Amino acid sequence: MWQWFHRLGSPRWFYQASGKWLPWLSILAAILLCVGVVWGLGFAPQDAKQGNSFRIIYIHVPASFLALAGYYVMAIAGAVGLIWKMKLSDMVMKSAAPIGAVLTFVALVTGAIWGKPTWGTYWIWDARITSMLVLLFLYLGVIALQYSYTSQDAASKASAVLSLVGMVNIPIIYKSVDWWYTLHQPATIKFTEAPSMHPDMFRPLLVMILGFYCFYAVALILNTRVEILHRERRTRWVQDLVAGKPS
Amino acid sequence: MFQFESINDFIQMGGHGYYVWSAYLISLSVLIWLVASPLQRKRKFVQEMIRQQRREMARQETSNT
Numbered sequence: 001m002w003q004w005f006h007r008l009g010s011p012r013w014f015y016q017a018s019g020k021w022l023p024w025l026s027i028l029a030a031i032l033l034c035v036g037v038v039w040g041l042g043f044a045p046q047d048a049k050q051g052n053s054f055r056i057i058y059i060h061v062p063a064s065f066l067a068l069a070g071y072y073v074m075a076i077a078g079a080v081g082l083i084w085k086m087k088l089s090d091m092v093m094k095s096a097a098p099i100g101a102v103l104t105f106v107a108l109v110t111g112a113i114w115g116k117p118t119w120g121t122y123w124i125w126d127a128r129i130t131s132m133l134v135l136l137f138l139y140l141g142v143i144a145l146q147y148s149y150t151s152q153d154a155a156s157k158a159s160a161v162l163s164l165v166g167m168v169n170i171p172i173i174y175k176s177v178d179w180w181y182t183l184h185q186p187a188t189i190k191f192t193e194a195p196s197m198h199p200d201m202f203r204p205l206l207v208m209i210l211g212f213y214c215f216y217a218v219a220l221i222l223n224t225r226v227e228i229l230h231r232e233r234r235t236r237w238v239q240d241l242v243a244g245k246p247s
Numbered sequence: 248m249f250q251f252e253s254i255n256d257f258i259q260m261g262g263h264g265y266y267v268w269s270a271y272l273i274s275l276s277v278l279i280w281l282v283a284s285p286l287q288r289k290r291k292f293v294q295e296m297i298r299q300q301r302r303e304m305a306r307q308e309t310s311n312t
Binding site: 037041042043044045046051052053055056059060063098099102105106109110113114116117215218219222223225226229230233238239242243 | 248249250251257260261262263266267269270271273274277278280281282284285286288289292293296297300
């Protein structure tokens with residue numbers, strides 16, 4: 001088992017293994033997202049109260065889910081790098097930061113656009129939205145720390161610490177709609193009960209959530225691979241790889 | 248079944264067209280960038296590496312002769 005763990009830590013192994021999975025993951029992501037978008041935009045019934053603006057949910061909710069899940073990916077990768085000094089884990093953490101930041105941005109922007117016809121305002125300082133903004137700042141902070149040190153090791157350590165400290169924000173975001181009086185509505189998707197949404201509206205949402213997960217994996221793998229190439233550029237295998245592919 | 252009477256209705260989204268389409272288009276462009284950016288960085292990296300390798304080979308040739 002430890003052998004597997006140590007092999008997992010080899011950047012070269014990750015580069016070669018991920019290369020095999022990437023095409024399939026990309027195709028899966030593309031199919032799920034296309035099906036989900038077409039279904040959600042054109043074939044799901046419109047909402048009784050919100051009309052067609054509710055269709056923004058098919059981007060807003062999946063992006064939010066992945067913004068939160070992606071933060072855990074970044075924090076756990078940071079922790080593994082901190083504890084086991086695994087360089088590959090540091091690279092995954094570095095790659096996860098901009099992806100999470102972008103997804104948080106998408107969640108905030110689509111939420112703001114949706115808020116205008118629904119609530120009459122693009123922005124409000126309610127608990128859910130404010131804590132999502134804090135999440136964006138945390139992601140940006142991790143990215144900024146990467147550029148603040150001359151030593152990559154020091155940068156990785158600082159980013160990992162910030163990621164871990166910021167982890168407390170995730171349950172706050174998640175529970176914010178239960179703990180405070182918020183304009184943002186409570187969760188429709190629960191772990192223990194059926195969703196409080198009509199199945200015709202819910203099914204395309206599920207497809208989009210799965211599609212976003214696959215998309216996240218693709219983006220994370222792509223970014224990590226570039227990071228590996230850059231950091232391992234002096235090794236034999238990278239030099240051979242580059243020499244084998246003129247472009 | 249398709250929820251709209253016509254393509255024009257689909258674009259109008261019952262009056263919410265600006266909101267729905269701007270949300271989708273902004274998200275699409277940004278998500279495309281998330282994939283395009285690493286692909287472009289990889290291409291630049293490979294080009295730079297090849298250039299370095301050529302320089303190395305040229306230097307070795309001049310030192311051999």
